[in-house]
Amino acid sequence: xxxxxxxxxxxxxxxxxxxxxxxxxxxxxxxxxxxxxxxxxxxxxxxxxxxxxxxxxxxxxxxxxxxxxxxxxxxxxxxxxxx
Numbered sequence: 001x002x003x004x005x006x007x008x009x010x011x012x013x014x015x016x017x018x019x020x021x022x023x024x025x026x027x028x029x030x031x032x033x034x035x036x037x038x039x040x041x042x043x044x045x046x047x048x049x050x051x052x053x054x055x056x057x058x059x060x061x062x063x064x065x066x067x068x069x070x071x072x073x074x075x076x077x078x079x080x081x082x083x
Contacts, residue, residue, distance in 0.1 A: 021054060021058065022058050022061075025054075025055045025058040025059070026058070026062075028055075029059075037059075041056065041059065044056060063075070
């Protein structure tokens with residue numbers, strides 16, 4: 001569940017403003033199965049917590065970049081339908 005959370009402090013309490021959020025999120029998932037990724041997305045959404053929104057945004061960006069125009073239109077229509 002916590003794979004989509006971005007913590008801006010390390011274990012020592014030091015500020016980590018200089019982390020690359022995209023790289024951090026991608027590294028958290030790069031060895032996961034599709035089922036693991038889905039479970040993390042579902043649990044993050046079910047939590048209604050705002051903290052994983054950054055990680056979800058990174059995953060959305062990856063999906064968008066890897067989608068063709070037809071898939072992008074499908075995504076946009078789903079977003080519009082949910083608004």
